[in-house]
Amino acid sequence: MxxxxxxxxxxxxxxxxxxxxxxxxxxxxxxxxxxxxxxxxxxxxxxxxxxxxxxxxxxxxxxxxxxxxxxxxxxxxxxxxxxxxxxxxxxxxxxxxxxxxxxxxxxxxxxxxxxxxxxxxxxxxxxxxxxxxxxxxxxYDMEPYSRYREDDEFGLYGMRGDGERRTWDRTDLDAKTLVLGITHDGDAVGYPLPQVEAAGGVVTDTVGGRDVVVVVGDGELHAFEDPGTSWTLTDGELTGDGAVWDPRTGESDDGRQLHRVPARTLFAFAWQDDHGAGAFYGPNPSSNV
Known part of the structure; x- marks a missing residue:
């Protein structure tokens, strides 16, 4: 390090x-x-x-x-x-x-x-x-942060022009792709926003023995404990087990509540720095070509 x-x-x-x-x-x-x-x-x-x-x-x-x-x-x-x-x-x-x-x-x-x-x-x-x-x-002017987010450069060099310019060789993800990272019981999986959107906006997975459902709600990624339901996201509504659920809050129209999973939202390069190239959900998660 x-x-x-x-x-x-x-x-x-x-x-x-x-x-x-x-x-x-x-x-x-x-x-x-x-x-x-x-x-x-x-x-x-x-x-x-x-x-x-x-x-x-x-x-x-x-x-x-x-x-x-x-x-x-x-x-x-x-x-x-x-x-x-x-x-x-x-x-x-x-x-x-x-x-x-x-x-x-x-x-x-x-x-x-x-x-x-x-x-x-x-x-x-x-x-x-x-x-x-x-x-x-x-x-609290956000312009420097908005500019950094839109620029191709990343890390300290991308923010201030200091230090070494970093490179990114992956073709499946951009360095600044937003990722929802979940860690549990020694396992770590990052869920990139484009991959979850490509899967229909909702995916189920297991991280360190914990069953999770990751869903897109208003352009943000949210993760909840999965009770074993078959999920579908249509026009911003999450349906499963005979109910309609709010993908942002995990609340259903019949009064039930999904338990939110502790997670972090960060850029792909930061998640990869911590957990390696293979710690991503999606096809060919360690692809660097």
């Missing part, structure tokens, strides 16, 4: 005392949602700039900051209790431990509000808010 120093330690400020609100300035912004009482939404606009939000959901034992280092182009976090370093995409500690992935989903802030009327949204840091030095839409 190649580790480089990209920035001074804590040059990117983590959010250590998050404040939540029932209002947010842009309903079209994407957010990561954690279920709870109340449900919480973390805008990607804020997460992209701070890298880390330290929040208490089900008990917290470590507090993380941004180390300023990259490991194979992945952000390295460090915790303030043990001074250990962790790769952000996988949650793996460079000393051998692994963080637990919580079930979450990505949607827009507006859709979050509609689904969770009592839900709360992470506030920008003071000074980056509407009442601070600059409006949030300016202080």
């Amino acid at each position: 190649k580790t480089t120093n990209a920035l001074p330690k804590d040059a990117i400020a983590s959010i250590d005392d998050p404040i939540f609100t029932t209002t947010y300035f842009r309903d079209s912004d994407d957010v990561i949602v954690l279920d709870g009482d109340p449900a919480r939404a973390y805008p990607l606009r804020i997460l992209s700039y701070h890298g880390v939000v330290n929040d208490t959901v089900d008990g917290r034992t470590l507090t993380f900051g941004v180390s300023g280092k990259l490991a194979d182009d992945a952000l390295v976090m460090d915790d303030r209790e043990t001074d250990s370093e962790w790769r952000q995409p996988s949650g793996d500690c460079l000393a051998g431990r692994t963080l637990t992935t919580l079930p979450s989903t990505t949607t827009t802030c507006g859709e979050f509000r509609a689904a969770h009327p009592e839900g709360v949204v992470l506030e920008p840091l003071p000074g980056n808010s509407e009442g601070g030095a600059r409006p949030s839409g300016q202080a």
